[in-house]
Amino acid sequence: MADKIFRINMTTLSTTVEDIPPAWAGHGGRGLTSTIVAAEVPPTCHPLGPNNKLVIAPGLLSGTPAANSGRLSIGAKSPLTGTIKESNAGGTAAQLLARCGCKAIILEGCPAGDSWYNLAVNPDGVTINIESDLAGKGNFELINTLANRLSSKQGIITIGLAGEMKMTAANISIKDPDGHLRSAGRGGLGAVMGSKRVKFISIDPKDGKVAIADPEKFKAANKIFSKALVDHPVSQGLGQYGTNVLVNIINESGGLPTRNFTAGQFAGHDKISGETMYDKIMERGGKPKHGCHPGCVIQCSQIYNDINKNYKTSGFEYESIWAMGADCGVDNLDHIAEADSLMDDLGLDTIETSVAMGVAMEAGVLAFGDGAGICRILKDEVGKGTGLGRIIGGGAASVGRAFGVTRVPVVKNQAIPAYDPRSIKGMGITYATSTQGADHTMGYSVATNILKVGGSVDPLSKVGQVELSRNLQIATAAIDSTGMCLFIAFAALDDTTCLPALIDMINARFGINLTGDDVVNLGKYILKTEKAFNEAAGFTKADDRLPEFFNYEPLPPHNVVWDFTGEEIDSFWNF
């Protein structure tokens, strides 16, 4: 069965199943969401209006047995940044959509009236149903209710109250194999889904399977690929401590943004570190190692229990813990876990919302270090949609504007995550030049050496450093199209068998002959497509800049400032 596009028009409440246009056939994941958004969404449209479209696409390898291939890409014009956006997450939905023969869901239009809807996807297409029970409910209640209404194997893509209220920090959540949630967090895509009045999407693949053109070649390549992932030392650390292993390291470097980016080290780092978290997980009967989707061989996720040994949260990531921890001055891991759980239930991006809290703390809304206060504001203000709640749910820039704060760590309106660009300038180049606002995942260390995009300019010059960052972003964009989790990057960087095995799997899946050059060209095409959309939406070079306080506020303890000129940053696009 050839893959199809499943289109849902919420204005007419109609659905179609369409053949894939030839120009889209070679794409998956981010490559496909950005291609479709660029082709079909008017760049100047209102992101929450009928002309924006939410595009949901599994990766090229999703639904196959390829290790770590279950990431789902979601794209649209972002209501937070105004740029094109792709955000991806684990969970079971990508694999199940692929098994439905669904290359992408395109959700367009906006319905008249106040009804909420759910969408049921299966291999035959999509049905639209009025949803009267679960509108107004949090994500956890929704997942629990659907556990009785649907078969447990079905995938679920959902928004919480933040998405319903069209807050621009709203995320889209995806059910994981244990019935917990993973989130496509960044860019406010939950608000786009909310604007279409779709509360959730269920996915039932029935007995659908993904066809593989050359199963033997695929199996052999997957064996090599999985071994490279499992054997890599970074994978071992991730499996034990999760991404939160980074707290101590980034703190030691002086690049851990603390108390709304006023310092680079946090005195309470050891109370929120991956090492401390691991001890608490073991002591409380949690799980240090857990996969966000079936087939993950690294398992950087975890189950964190509260002090009474009851489940509290999972997928407790470094960037979330940093944001609620060091950036808000909170050194109590249980308060951070409680806030993480509240944000998952409300359907909020933990980075955007927590950085917004840090700005609010600077404004005096609550004191730095007040973890209980953060939880109270999430429940009583954001969850209830009060004025303050909507300002915080609008993200860091929204809080800065409302309270007249000048130290607002955003690029293109999106909160800067857990690495201070003054102290780690490579991250700063990514934040400034990313097509999607500040995002640490846009430029991973993906095998630039093996893809032979290592750079031709003196790497110690600023232009050489920008060139290296560009090549990282090109490689990352290509990997984001496969459905692969970005943590394959380390094995792909160090083990020369890993990336060729990944390309072999794509070739075996589709019966094609991609080369490393094709992968590089795919990454370049994605970046240029996204940039063209942004330019048509009104973005210029002046938007590729870090906030000015990074230029004049030295960051303790190293007292460094951001010192790249606009011209140096603009050389990023010389390709």
Place this chain on the structure above:
Amino acid sequence: MTEASPVVEIKVHADSINRYSTLLQMGVDIETQGAISIGTFLNRLPGFTADYINNRVQTIFLNGSAIDDLQKPLTGSRPVLAISAAMPGLAGAIFRRNSLHAVLRSDGVDISVSAGSAEPVAVTLKLFNMIAQEKGADLLARGVGCTGTQLALFLTDNLELISTITQVILAGQHLDRSDFIKHLHRLDAIFLIIRKDDV
């Protein structure tokens, strides 16, 4: 300095010894001869063979600056040395020893290379993640310097560990495990030894 401090010797159940390795993330003092290289210093720690240092110790910070060259001398009157396994993310790659991404570190964060004096110095050593798990127990058995408050805070944050303690000796005197924490706060510096109780 550290060996002259009051000795606190703790014996714990063998299966809980790795929990105590987490104490090392806060930094402990190790006395050494000054002006030696980072590599030589590490090599003198228990279990840090040349092979282990070359293959496992992938991230090193000296006084907050990422280090590539193990021949760099320990600098400063109180050098702070933090060591870790290979780390994830672009930032992890940037800080990794001899990484091709090292050029993306910030200028001005590097340390000066000065030979320093050969007088003994106390190095504040921080062991993170896998390194603490793999080598922490041997280091604690050999003994490290820290403050009484540091140990007290660690135990107060991890009260469940008290039940794993089988013996506490402070400056030669046996203490009751249930209330020895109160004695720690008045001690500025201690020499801490934590061993497995093999009984």
